Amino acid sequence: xxxxxxxxxxxxxxxxxxxxxxxxxxxxxxxxxxxxxxxxxxxxxxxxxxxxxxxxxxxxxxxxxxxxxxxxxxxxxxxxxxxxxxxxxxxxxxxxxxxxxxxxxxxxxxxxxxxxxxxxxxxxxxxxxxxxxxxxxxxxxxxxxxxxxxxxxxxxxxxxxxxxxxxxxxxxxxxxxxxxxxxxxxxxxxxxxxxxxxxxxxxxxxxxxxxxxxxxxxxx
Numbered sequence: 001x002x003x004x005x006x007x008x009x010x011x012x013x014x015x016x017x018x019x020x021x022x023x024x025x026x027x028x029x030x031x032x033x034x035x036x037x038x039x040x041x042x043x044x045x046x047x048x049x050x051x052x053x054x055x056x057x058x059x060x061x062x063x064x065x066x067x068x069x070x071x072x073x074x075x076x077x078x079x080x081x082x083x084x085x086x087x088x089x090x091x092x093x094x095x096x097x098x099x100x101x102x103x104x105x106x107x108x109x110x111x112x113x114x115x116x117x118x119x120x121x122x123x124x125x126x127x128x129x130x131x132x133x134x135x136x137x138x139x140x141x142x143x144x145x146x147x148x149x150x151x152x153x154x155x156x157x158x159x160x161x162x163x164x165x166x167x168x169x170x171x172x173x174x175x176x177x178x179x180x181x182x183x184x185x186x187x188x189x190x191x192x193x194x195x196x197x198x199x200x201x202x203x204x205x206x207x208x209x210x211x212x213x214x215x216x217x218x219x220x
Contacts, residue, residue: 002037002166003158004028005151009172010204011041011049015108017057017101024204028170032117039118042150046109046120048143053105059098066091127153138188144175148192155196167198168206177202 006028013022014029032039070087073079079087113120123131123146131149134140140148155167171177178190178200193200 001162001164002168003040003155004032004037004206005040005154005167005169005198006045006204007042007147007151007171007173007176008045008048008052010170011045011109011112012052012056013204015049015105015112016053017059017098019098020057022204028204028206029115029118033115035117037117040151040154041112041118041120042147042154043120043122044146044150046112050105050109054102057098057102059095063091063095121150121154123150124153124157126156134192137192140175144173148176148189151198152192152196155198159196167196168201169193169198170201170204170206172202172204 010025010028013025015021029039031037067088070079070084070091074081074084112118127149130153131145134145134149134152135142138145138148151169155165158165158167169176174181176189178186178193180186
C-alpha cells in the first residue's frame with residue numbers, strides 16, 4: 001500500500017469555493033476512495049484550512065472591484081446599459097454563490113471524516129516529541145515543525161505494522177520541500193525524508209517526485 005500524506009494546502013484546494021478548487025486535489029481523494037492509495041491528513045490542518053478559506057475567499061473584494069470596473073466602463077461608453085445590467089447580475093450571482101458555499105464550509109470539512117481511504121489523525125506523544133527534535137535541526141516555524149513531525153511520526157507507526165508500506169508526501173509549501181527555489185537540495189529536510197524513504201511531490205498529481213539538482217549518485 002502507498003500511503004500519501006497531505007496537509008493544509010490540500011484541504012484548501014479541495015474545500016475552497018468551487019471555482020477556486022484544484023482538480024488535482026479532488027482527484028487525489030478520488031484515488032483514495034477507489035483504494036489506490038491511503039490518504040493521511042493531520043487533524044490540526046483542518047482547523048488551519050478553515051481559517052485560510054474563510055479569509056482568502058471572501059467574495060466582497062473581488063465583486064466590488066468588478067462592480068467598480070463596470071460602472072467606469074459604462075460611464076466611458078465601453079459598455080451598453082444592457083451589458084452593464086448583465087454584468088452586474090453576474091457579479092451578484094458570483095457573490096451570492098460564494099457566500100453560500102462558505103456558509104457550508106464546516107459541513108464540507110466535517111464530511112472528510114467519513115471519506116473512505118482518508119484518515120484524519122491526531123498527533124500522539126511520539127509525534128509531539130519528534131516536533132521538539134525537529135526544532136533543533138531545522139529552521140521551520142512551529143506549525144511546519146508540527147506538520148513534519150506528524151508526517152514522519154505517522155509513517156514510522158505505519159511501517160511498524162507493515163514493513164512493505166511505501167510513503168509519499170504531497171507538499172506545495174516550499175518551506176517543507178527538500179529543495180530550495182533554485183532546485184538545490186535542503187539537506188536538513190532531505191535527510192529526514194530519506195531516513196523514512198518518503199518521496200516528496202510538489203503537486204497532487206504525483207506524476208514524478210522532484211529530485212534536487214544536486215541529488216547525488218546512490219540517492220533514492
